[in-house]
Amino acid sequence: MFSALRFLLVCPDRDNTDEMRELYLKYHNDARSRLAKGKERDLNRQLGPAKNIYKLSWSCELEKIAKELAQGCGYDFTRHRSYGQNRETFFGSYGVSTFDVKKHIKQALDKWWGKVKNSYVNQDNKYDPSLFEFSNMAHYKNTELGCAHVICPDPSFSKLQVLCVYKRLGYMGGSIMWRNGKYCRVGSDCTIFPNSRCENGLCVRPKEQPDSGASQICGSNGVMTDAVRNAFLDMHNFYRSVVATGRAVDKIDRQAPKAAAMPKLKYSCELEQSATNHAGFCQFSHSQGNNVGENLYTVYTPGFDKRVIAEMATEGWFEELEDYGVGRANILTQQLFNRPGQIGHYTQVNDFV
Known part of the structure; x- marks a missing residue:
């Protein structure tokens, strides 16, 4: 299984193995599939079923950003703020600087996804701060992620930070994490991105080519x-x-x-x-004397x-x-x-x- 993945994932971070990438990716997509099929719960009720939840693919670019953000094992969220970020830090035993990385990756993923089991999801499935990490993992329009880890040696207690970066922000105030409905059976059930197909209850978006700037x-x-x-x-x-x-x-x-x-x-x-x-004025209002329809949209991140x-x-x-x-x-x-x-x-x- 992993030999095929090595062929597909040509990412520069040699600390990450394809086995680790597969662990991150499979965990996310299995969890998203369960959510889509109505097999997850919060403290109060069964969640879903949900329509238009997309399958995640691996991004070497997001993995690179994750590696950069994890340096120093800190919690600075002011960089790359347009991406969703989940972080978990583990402390080693006194004087020990080695870690079972795969075990800690699994622990981080369990903790993040497990937040929903100890929380209440709003009836409209909107983001709540108690679901910070879960919202990134579950956000139905997310299509890409990249994760990395860094070991920060220390004479006393070394640290390991596991960090995942998501293409879309799950924790935007008022944003909907998913919409209830029938999970997809065929590609035409997927109505967020063009030319999507369906796989195991998840919609699959075609791979985007990088913006060349042309x-x-x-x-x-x-x-x-x-x-x-x-x-x-x-x-x-x-x-x-x-x-x-x-x-x-x-x-x-x-x-x-x-x-x-x-x-x-x-x-x-x-x-x-x-x-x-008109956009050059940075005003959330329509232009005057312009006999055309205008739609406005503003983000502050x-x-x-x-x-x-x-x-x-x-x-x-x-x-x-x-x-x-x-x-x-x-x-x-x-x-x-x-x-x-x-x-x-x-x-x-x-x-x-």
Whole structure:
């Protein structure tokens, strides 16, 4: 098993073995699969079943970040804040600087995932500080992780730190860790990322290629790359297809009606320039005198990958349908637009234009 993994995982950290990587990865995905299938509990109730929980893949880049963050065996969370981070530190016996690393990795994973068994998950499955580490492990939109360990020698008590880094933050205030529903059986059940397939109740996202920084679609403006442009465009068109094929969930009527002849969006460099000009003011308000639809999204944590931001923004806009609903009539009335649970962003993602 591990010889095949060595071929796939060409990561530079020689302290990490492929056996350790497999331990991290299998533990996470087995636990996520149990959650998806409704086989996990908190102190009060059975959790799930859950839809759209994604299978994690290993990231050498995140492993590299984990190794960097673990140096010194400290607890500084101010670096790489756009990634989820779980840390556990173990202390050796007096004068001993050797550790059973695999045993401690398993202990760390058990402790992090086990947090849910001693806590209460909100009915809407939103993050709570008591579930800090668990939230990263369980967050349904997480698709990649990388973990590492560092031994910090000390004349008295040496330390071992185990650290995992996740592509998405599980512990963002108010964020949903997962959404209840039927776990996937086929790829079309997976409605977060385009071209997903299903494996053992988990959705599997195709592997992303690194952003090369190329900017040929609209030329270089120092902000956008073609990879970011395509992330916005692909996510919008995918969600439009989810609606068109009758797979979108509406809070009011449970299932949004199918859409006939919904056109596919094309990328406009002119609209990008308009968006870039207004975004430069860093104000969460719409521009004046600009006769175009605008969706706004802001994050306050620095260092996010711009493709991840493109995905998070589009996801948030589209999820207004499931969170607030439109109804069978599918008509944006003034009353619907002005109610407390607004769906204005969703209507622009799926406007028939």
